[in-house]
Amino acid sequence: xxxxxxxxxxxxxxxxxxxxxxxxxxxxxxxxxxxxxxxxxxxxxxxxxxxxxxxxxxxxxxxxxxxxxxxxxxxxxxxxxxxxxxxxxxxxxxxxxxxxxxxxxxxxxxxxxxxxxxxxxxxxxxxxxxxxxxxxxxxxxxxxxxxxxxxxxxxxxxxxxxxxxxxxxxxxxxxxxxxxxxxxxxxxxxxxxxxxxxxxxxxxxxxxxxxxxxxxxxxxxxxxxxxxxxxxxxxxxxxxxxxxxxxxxxxxxxxxxxxxxxxxxxxxxxxxxxxxxxxxxxxxxxxxxxxxxxxxxx
Amino acid sequence: xxxxxxxxxxxxxxxxxxxxxxxxxxxxxxxxxxxxxxxxxxxxxxxxxxxxxxxxxxxxxxxxxxxxxxxxxxxxxxxxxxxxxxxxxxxxxxxxxxxxxxxxxxxxxxxxxxxxxxxxxxxxxxxxxxxxxxxxxxxxxxxxxxxxxxxxxxxxxxxxxxxxxxxxxxxxxxxxxxxxxxxxxxxxxx
Ligand SMILES: [Zn+2]
Ligand SMILES: [Zn+2]
Numbered sequence: 227x228x229x230x231x232x233x234x235x236x237x238x239x240x241x242x243x244x245x246x247x248x249x250x251x252x253x254x255x256x257x258x259x260x261x262x263x264x265x266x267x268x269x270x271x272x273x274x275x276x277x278x279x280x281x282x283x284x285x286x287x288x289x290x291x292x293x294x295x296x297x298x299x300x301x302x303x304x305x306x307x308x309x310x311x312x313x314x315x316x317x318x319x320x321x322x323x324x325x326x327x328x329x330x331x332x333x334x335x336x337x338x339x340x341x342x343x344x345x346x347x348x349x350x351x352x353x354x355x356x357x358x359x360x361x362x363x364x365x366x367x368x369x370x371x372x373x374x375x376x377x378x379x380x381x382x383x384x385x386x387x388x389x390x391x392x393x394x395x396x397x398x399x400x401x402x403x404x405x406x407x408x409x410x411x412x413x414x415x416x417x418x419x420x421x422x423x424x425x426x427x428x429x430x431x432x433x434x435x436x437x438x439x440x441x442x443x444x445x446x447x448x449x450x451x452x453x454x455x456x457x458x459x460x461x462x463x464x465x466x467x468x469x470x471x472x473x474x475x476x477x478x479x480x481x482x483x484x485x486x487x488x489x490x491x492x493x494x495x496x497x498x499x500x501x502x503x504x505x506x507x508x509x510x511x512x513x514x515x516x517x518x519x520x521x522x523x524x
Numbered sequence: 525x526x527x528x529x530x531x532x533x534x535x536x537x538x539x540x541x542x543x544x545x546x547x548x549x550x551x552x553x554x555x556x557x558x559x560x561x562x563x564x565x566x567x568x569x570x571x572x573x574x575x576x577x578x579x580x581x582x583x584x585x586x587x588x589x590x591x592x593x594x595x596x597x598x599x600x601x602x603x604x605x606x607x608x609x610x611x612x613x614x615x616x617x618x619x620x621x622x623x624x625x626x627x628x629x630x631x632x633x634x635x636x637x638x639x640x641x642x643x644x645x646x647x648x649x650x651x652x653x654x655x656x657x658x659x660x661x662x663x664x665x666x667x668x669x670x671x672x673x674x675x676x677x678x679x680x681x682x683x684x685x686x687x688x689x690x691x692x693x694x695x696x697x698x699x700x701x702x703x704x705x706x707x708x709x710x711x712x713x714x
Contacts (some may be wrong), residue, residue: 233549237683237684237687238665238680240660240666241659241662241665243665271692272691272694275637275640275658276644276655276660276661276690277659278637278638279637279640279641279644280641280644280660281553281660283637283638283641285562286552286553286556286557287553287554288548288549288553288569289548289554289562289566292566293548293552296548296566296569296570296573297545299570300573300577301541301573303536303539303577304533304537304540304577305533305537306533345580350660355638356638388545388546388548388549389541389542389545389546390545390546429705457681465598488537499669520636524660
């Protein structure tokens with residue numbers, strides 16, 4: 227093979243599109259031609275740079291709320307306008323005492339209204355855009371929480387958004403028996419606390435127990451003002467005196483806020499820091515009391 | 525789990541969800557580089573997934589589902605373009621230009637992502653889309669030929685030209701920023 231011949235097929239070589247025999251002659255040529263090795267390295271670098279630039283630019287990244295809507299629209303088309311594969315578990319939990327209305331395929335949180343007479347009156351509408359106060363930014367977050375926050379963010383993407391988990395989630399009820407009693411009623415506690423602050427602008431779209439990177443999460447997925455928010459709870463061990471909700475980690479355009487309670491970490495993952503921290507603050511008291519009542523005896 | 529009235533529809537949906545949804549971010553990226561508008565890309569993706577769901581029984585388990593869905597996307601987009609009377613015409617001018625330039629620029633790590641994106645956007649659509657399908661999405665030549673309904677030879681020649689045009693654009697940007705003075709000297713000496 228000559229250098230000229232090689233230069234005509236470099237890209238096909240990189241794409242793995244050559245016949246086995248041609249591949250062999252390319253390798254033989256490269257072994258004895260430094261110029262072509264250099265050209266090849268440059269060509270490979272260009273391709274890698276193009277791929278990462280196109281993949282990482284914001285314009286190439288799907289909007290998470292659009293993805294959530296897309297999924298629920300398709301689901302209603304496929305199985306009719308009922309709850310999604312996970313939301314029906316939530317239905318079972320609350321069905322006895324709650325009047326349910328379906329709207330599209332989501333469960334409106336406001337349907338918990340009758341149970342909360344008097345609580346949902348004070349709705350702070352623009353609260354979701356509250357800026358993060360400086361003191362929440364500077365709080366020191368325990369390492370165990372920070373570590374778990376990475377998994378929480380992974381779960382937000384792989385489970386809530388793209389349904390890309392190696393194992394199917396199970397119901398919170400089932401998990402409360404097989405994994406940890408703290409799972410039971412987690413969705414109800416979360417939805418009540420959220421509805422008290424946000425009223426109809428928040429909807430629960432799924433509640434289940436899922437496993438990611440070897441970590442167990444009780445997981446409630448909310449749609450808040452068309453944006454996806456995950457609330458996750460997992461056992462982390464001793465978290466010391468971490469009591470207030472604070473920003474924990476930011477990754478892939480989402481922010482996780484967290485707080486610890488009785489050996490558990492609670493994470494709120496959303497697109498903005500302020501939103502994550504606010505939601506974490508709102509659900510804090512209710513979840514702490516839930517955890518102290520239902521936690522496994524460690 | 526509880527085995528309560530799980531219908532065939534639900535099984536089919538779950539199967540589809542499991543197979544198709546992990547590829548949604550990739551499909552969105554393909555869509556937006558195809559139509560260059562977020563709202564249109566979202567419509568295109570939605571229509572593509574609806575179609576894929578409808579014809580899911582025709583998908584052969586174990587084959588490349590991402591390629592299968594991209595093929596549907598091209599089909600859907602073709603219909604959309606025809607409706608809008610915007611079907612692209614084959615322009616041979618760029619091909620001629622690409623063919624006559626022999627200059628082979630080298631590339632430097634100083635280029636930013638922004639410059640790389642500017643360069644790829646300068647490449648005419650017909651070549652750009654195929655370069656992206658091959659070099660970013662990593663579809664095989666055969667898969668691309670099936671998606672675009674063109675012979676594999678056409679895929680190869682457009683790719684060859686598209687990649688070259690892209691390298692030329694990169695070189696031209698690099699020069700504007702004075703990154704490759706040596707390269708430039710070399711080119712001038714030829
Ligand atoms: Zn050589
Ligand atoms: Zn989950």
